[in-house]
Amino acid sequence: DHFFCDVPPLLGLSCTNTDINELVLFTLSSLIIVSTSMVIFVSYAYIISAILRIRSAEGRCRAFSTCTSHMMSVNLFYGTVTFMYTQPSSLASPAQSKVVSVFYTLVIP
Numbered sequence: 001d002h003f004f005c006d007v008p009p010l011l012g013l014s015c016t017n018t019d020i021n022e023l024v025l026f027t028l029s030s031l032i033i034v035s036t037s038m039v040i041f042v043s044y045a046y047i048i049s050a051i052l053r054i055r056s057a058e059g060r061c062r063a064f065s066t067c068t069s070h071m072m073s074v075n076l077f078y079g080t081v082t083f084m085y086t087q088p089s090s091l092a093s094p095a096q097s098k099v100v101s102v103f104y105t106l107v108i109p
Contacts, residue, residue: 006101008084009094029085037078044071073108080104 007025011018044067051063080100 008097026086029081033078033082033086040074077104077108080108 011021011025014021047067051060051067054060054063080103084097084100084104
């Protein structure tokens, strides 16, 4: 059911209480996701600011089309990673987790 060694399935295989491990995983994942996404959004604010200063409409259109496709892939990646690592284990279904993990490791890259 798993094609790579990921933390949530490994915690599921553990024969001990994993509540502390899940709390640490949630906390660290949330911190990493929020901090890296903030860096990306701030950089995109600067990029959009620079694009809006382009005088030609064709140049702005080309720049926005490049940024839009990249921003969509970033949003899809962070959305699936957030879904995968910040949901409680009681709500996680193995089939759904498998689809999400395949999506963010194979489809998006």
